[in-house]
Amino acid sequence: MKEGKVPTDILSKLIYTNLGVKRNEVAVHAGIGEDCSVIEFGQYAAVLSTDPITASNNLSGYLSVIISCNDIASCGAKPIGVLETILLPIGSDEESLNKIVQEIDRGAKELNIEVLGGHSEVTSSVNKAIISTTAIGVCSKDKFIKTSGAKLNDDVIVTKSVGIEGTFIVVNDYYEKLSNHISKSVLDSAKSFITDLSVVKEGLIAAECGVNCMHDITEGGILGAAFEIAEASNMGIEIFSDLIPVRNETKIICDYFNLDPFKLISSGSMIITSSNGKKIVDELKKQNIDATIVGKITKSGKYLIDGNKKIEINPPTSDEIYNIL
Template sequence: MKEGKVPADVLSKFVYTNLGLKRSDVLLHSGIGEDCSVIEVGEYAVILSSDPITASNNLSGYLSVIISCNDIASCGAKPIGVLETILLPSGSDEELLHDIMKEIDRGAKELNVEVLGGHSEVTSSVNKPIISTTAVGMCKRNKFIKTSGAKLNDDVIVTKSLGLEGTFIIANDYYDILKKHISLKTLDNAKSFINELSAVKDGLISAANGANSMHDITEGGLLGAAYEVAEASNKGIEIYNDLIPIREETKIICNFFNIDPLKLISSGSMIITSSDGSKLVNELKKQNIEATIIGKITEHGKFLIDKDKKIEILPPDSDEIYKISI
């Protein structure tokens, strides 16, 4: 298998066939595109999500909190806390652990969540720090949103701009190389995207204003997320290329490495479907969150419409960020 997320067909064959007992108090079970599980607790639902940070070499502790809490918010729930598992390479010093924990603390304070626990270990099994986060949230039992909730003729909306996380990671990790070819202003702007990687506000506003389906756009980028929303909902989807918001910094950096911004990890942006997309976009904009209608949920077929071309959207492959080699 290629580096990155395990392909959907492999998950279906080997993972989703081995999930133990299906419990009646679990309201949302594991499935393609569903980043969270939902457990019934009286009139409330407890939302759980787990994610590793592997693509970034810097600020991974901070990203671990932000990205996992985005998943909770994509369910329409408010994050409460995180559990962090930190694996460090053999020979790591104490200062590395301290730096990671300071980053985790920063992210947790920004989102008003508690670090509930976790595990830390030094092991020869890894050659760089690996952080895996489990995030916990809560909402009313009948208020959570599913990736699989998209309805026929829903508008398809994205928040902010595509590729924010990937652009930040590349600009940060390859800064010394890129500064020889790209203006410092462009690179510094790209590095500032870290301040926009939380989509918690996006998710909570959307859940309260008519979202039928939400999905955090992570590995595989917009096209991967669009595929997963349609596949999970048993619907089709059409995305219009000329409507997709991509910032100039992302275009420049992706062009330099010859990678596709539509398949680039994009935490900070959320894909949302709603029967009244204009209303939802207006509500997001009132809260100073960029939002754009980029497509429609259809009966069948998954397509990117580029002028007069209709390009099939395929199951997400390895994220574009893994194709960078220097």
């Protein structure tokens, strides 16, 4: 297998056939595209998600909090806390650990959540720090949103722009190299993308406006996320390449490294489907969050429409960022 997410066909064959006993309390079970599980407790539901940070070398502690809480918000739930597992390579010093936990603290304070616990360990099993986060949120049991909820003829909406996280990671990890080829103003602007990495605000706003499906755009980019919501919902999808928002900084950096921004890790951007996309876009824009209708949910087939070309969207493979790493 290539670096990155395990392919969906292998997930179906090996992972989703070995999930223990289905419990009646679980309202959303593990499945392709479902980043969260939902467990009902009376009138409320606990929403849980877990994710590692592997692609970034800088600000990984901060990213671990933001990215996992994005999954919670994509379910329409409010994050309340995280559990952090930190694995350090042999020879790590106290300052390395201190930097990570201060970054975690920063992310938690920004989202007004608590670090509930976790585990830290020095091990020969890793050659760089690996952080795995479990996030926990809460919502009314009748208000959570599923990735598998997309309906026929739904508008497909993308918030902000694609490639935000990938651009931010690449600039932070390769700033000196890039500074020899790309202007300082572009690089510094890309570094400011850190303020756009969270989708908690837009997730909670959209959840109150009648959405059918929400999904944080992570590894595999917009094309990977489009495939996952269509597959999870047993529907088709068509998105138009000329409507997908891509910031100029992302275009410049992707051109330099020969990366496809549509397949680049994109936390900070959310894909939403709704029967009334304009209503969602208008409400988000009232809250100063950019949003764009980029396509439709269809009966079958998964396609990127590029001019007169209809390009099939395949299951997500290794994210574009690994072509650099």
